[in-house]
Amino acid sequence: MNVSQTRHGAVTVLKPEGPLIGAGAGEFASHAQEVLRESLGRFVVDASAISHVDSAGLEALVDTTRTLSDSGQSLRLCGANETLREVLDLTDLSGLFEHYEDVGTAVRSFL
Amino acid sequence: MRDGPSSVRASSARDVGGGAPRLAWAVGLGMLALILSVAAGMWWTLKAAERSQTASRHEQVRIVTELLTRQGELALARGQLSAYRAQLAEAATRYELSEVRLTLPDGGVLADAEPRRITVREADIAGGWKGTVTRAGALGTGETGGRADTGTGMLEHEEVVSIPGLGEALLSVRASPVDASMLRWQLMVGMGGVVLAGLGAAWWGVRWVASRTRSVDLVRDALEAAARGERCTEALRIDDSLHRAAGGLNALLDELQTLRTLAAVRRALGDRADAVGAEADTNENSGLGPHQNALPLATGRAGSTDGARSADATRGSPGAAAQAGIGANGVRSGEVLRACDAMWIGMLVVSHDGRVRYANGAAAVLLETTREKLEGQSAMAMLGDEAVATAVREACDGTARGRRVIEVRRNREGGTLKLAEPSDRRGSVPERPAGWWVLRMTVRAVRREDDAGALVVIEDVTQQRVADESRNQFVAHATHELRTPLTAIRLYVEQLLEADTPEGEPMTPAARAQALNVINLESRRLERIVGDMLSVSEIEAGSMKLRSGDVRVAQMLDELRAEFEAPALEKGITLAFDLPPKLPVLQGDRDKIGMALHNLLGNAVKYTPRGGSVTLRVDSNAASVNFEVIDTGIGIKPEEQALVFERFYRAKDERLAEITGSGLGLALARDVARLHGGDITVTSELNKGSTFTLTLPGTRTAKAA
Numbered sequence: 001m002n003v004s005q006t007r008h009g010a011v012t013v014l015k016p017e018g019p020l021i022g023a024g025a026g027e028f029a030s031h032a033q034e035v036l037r038e039s040l041g042r043f044v045v046d047a048s049a050i051s052h053v054d055s056a057g058l059e060a061l062v063d064t065t066r067t068l069s070d071s072g073q074s075l076r077l078c079g080a081n082e083t084l085r086e087v088l089d090l091t092d093l094s095g096l097f098e099h100y101e102d103v104g105t106a107v108r109s110f111l
Numbered sequence: 112m113r114d115g116p117s118s119v120r121a122s123s124a125r126d127v128g129g130g131a132p133r134l135a136w137a138v139g140l141g142m143l144a145l146i147l148s149v150a151a152g153m154w155w156t157l158k159a160a161e162r163s164q165t166a167s168r169h170e171q172v173r174i175v176t177e178l179l180t181r182q183g184e185l186a187l188a189r190g191q192l193s194a195y196r197a198q199l200a201e202a203a204t205r206y207e208l209s210e211v212r213l214t215l216p217d218g219g220v221l222a223d224a225e226p227r228r229i230t231v232r233e234a235d236i237a238g239g240w241k242g243t244v245t246r247a248g249a250l251g252t253g254e255t256g257g258r259a260d261t262g263t264g265m266l267e268h269e270e271v272v273s274i275p276g277l278g279e280a281l282l283s284v285r286a287s288p289v290d291a292s293m294l295r296w297q298l299m300v301g302m303g304g305v306v307l308a309g310l311g312a313a314w315w316g317v318r319w320v321a322s323r324t325r326s327v328d329l330v331r332d333a334l335e336a337a338a339r340g341e342r343c344t345e346a347l348r349i350d351d352s353l354h355r356a357a358g359g360l361n362a363l364l365d366e367l368q369t370l371r372t373l374a375a376v377r378r379a380l381g382d383r384a385d386a387v388g389a390e391a392d393t394n395e396n397s398g399l400g401p402h403q404n405a406l407p408l409a410t411g412r413a414g415s416t417d418g419a420r421s422a423d424a425t426r427g428s429p430g431a432a433a434q435a436g437i438g439a440n441g442v443r444s445g446e447v448l449r450a451c452d453a454m455w456i457g458m459l460v461v462s463h464d465g466r467v468r469y470a471n472g473a474a475a476v477l478l479e480t481t482r483e484k485l486e487g488q489s490a491m492a493m494l495g496d497e498a499v500a501t502a503v504r505e506a507c508d509g510t511a512r513g514r515r516v517i518e519v520r521r522n523r524e525g526g527t528l529k530l531a532e533p534s535d536r537r538g539s540v541p542e543r544p545a546g547w548w549v550l551r552m553t554v555r556a557v558r559r560e561d562d563a564g565a566l567v568v569i570e571d572v573t574q575q576r577v578a579d580e581s582r583n584q585f586v587a588h589a590t591h592e593l594r595t596p597l598t599a600i601r602l603y604v605e606q607l608l609e610a611d612t613p614e615g616e617p618m619t620p621a622a623r624a625q626a627l628n629v630i631n632l633e634s635r636r637l638e639r640i641v642g643d644m645l646s647v648s649e650i651e652a653g654s655m656k657l658r659s660g661d662v663r664v665a666q667m668l669d670e671l672r673a674e675f676e677a678p679a680l681e682k683g684i685t686l687a688f689d690l691p692p693k694l695p696v697l698q699g700d701r702d703k704i705g706m707a708l709h710n711l712l713g714n715a716v717k718y719t720p721r722g723g724s725v726t727l728r729v730d731s732n733a734a735s736v737n738f739e740v741i742d743t744g745i746g747i748k749p750e751e752q753a754l755v756f757e758r759f760y761r762a763k764d765e766r767l768a769e770i771t772g773s774g775l776g777l778a779l780a781r782d783v784a785r786l787h788g789g790d791i792t793v794t795s796e797l798n799k800g801s802t803f804t805l806t807l808p809g810t811r812t813a814k815a816a
Binding site (some may be wrong): 008010039070111 | 455
């Protein structure tokens, strides 16, 4: 799957495009791990282009936030649509992440 | 899950039809064997009875014969022939003898049970007779003279009767053997009855056992299938209605399926489930409940940047010593360690000998190492910075006072450049290479009774530095930008003021008009710059609001033309406005839209070299109004086309002598467009030019602020 990567100041913004499912979710997870390492966890996932997720996608997100928890952080998600929020609520995973409206506020949270 | 019924299902269907299971067959055969043995026993009994009866009859006949012999000797000796004849007849009747005959040597019949056969008269034997008799015992087997005539099955006995004074005679007795036919019939009927009853019982017994064991067989089949490798619980289920055993197996299968599902969910959720589950176990709840503890993720595990999952490294390591120290106030040290790992600020506890005693997860991540590699090592070496090392050493020596804050800048290549102590942070801001970050390390002495140690707090302040830098840059450029128009305004104002005084040089009306024009333009520029700065702060705060009203596009475009005509001319660029005959009226914030267009035009002029052109084309339809700014400038690289809209992003290009502007122009313009419900898009080709299109919704659909 296509994941666009930009920098906002010192913060990297990853934006996966399309449904976060199956093998694509696995690729995204390893990409995120790499970015995590490089940026010491200073990154944000812009979820506004994620149309929907499956269990593989959830696993990818949870893995990423777990790695971040090693340094007391959680994965910052912004722009999650209704579907994604619902899925996270239903699976009780919502609390594992930090949710932001848009990229700007998410990036500002690093200050 | 595999589809289709397995062999177990199929066999259960078959069994309901009526092939009895194996155990039932075994029982059936057993019963059959039992019945057959009973029947055989009865047959042997019958045979034995027959034999004994036959033997008895033999004996009877023999005794009767002997008896008659004696009686004959006595009776004939006394001349009581008639009485003897009567005795024979009586014996024949009583003992069912078919023949009783007394024969003389010459063959005459002296006495017989059948009187008609008598051939000798009593008077004939008055004087006696001569001759001997021989027993005609061709077969001659019995000791007493009797024999069984196997030809006819009759019994025969012969005895020699010696009558004193008369002579010898032969007494022959014939008798039929026992008539066992009645007995045989009775026994046969009895046996037949027993066998039939037995078969009936066997059949019923087989069916009963079959029904009982059908489910046992199915359960055994299911278990055998599982042993062979069948994992799908649906395929292993058997019909509940058969027996309790079936119900039991199905319940077990259901439980197995539930456990498998739980395990799969746990794997998906990872340690979070373990933590919740462990909490649930201690609270004796079942299943996964909602958050049961406040720190589901921080379970005191070692942090590592390569994601390796290792066991809790604090056990049996120098960290354990720290653990012992923490647990003084009845606070469980595990709780404290978990809390430490939940911190996003790195923490190093250094002992008096300079070794790292404890490092939390964030410290390991920020120092790009693992907890195992940190603990026990020399803190100075791990922190990798001269000043920090000195600070730590002094803290451990006890010669430090208070705390020292040092910012360390690190690059990805691994080198470190000390930025400065915050107290004297100044100087020019260095150019940013890709991949750098700034860690703020605070070193503080920790005093205990007998020794001193150090606490090092590590914070990632990169984003703050970046924000600082960009703000500083912005302010620097903005002040420069502000200064330019202010200078021009002051210049012309002074000129105008001087011209009115007696000493000053008079100004021609043209010059005066020119001066006033410049003042006007420059003040507008000032206004815009200040507006930019305000917008930045509004955007940062997320509170930009639009004022909605009529936007007279014609007027706006006139102002833009006036603004950019001179700079374009100066640069040798053709500025053209391509407008439709009737310009639309927009609803929106006039100032903000004007600013957006101004930024687009400004960029176009800035990035178009001498001899190029900049065109503003307006066209509208029912749905929207499009403003296209087309230039023949240096273009934008494909990978940068999305980036140019980012805040503070400035495209780096060697062809530009100097990068001016705040880096906010396009970001602001796009924000404005989007707040109106529209957007800005760009198409560009390197070295050919760019086209920025600002689209705003038409009057009917424009969004009111």
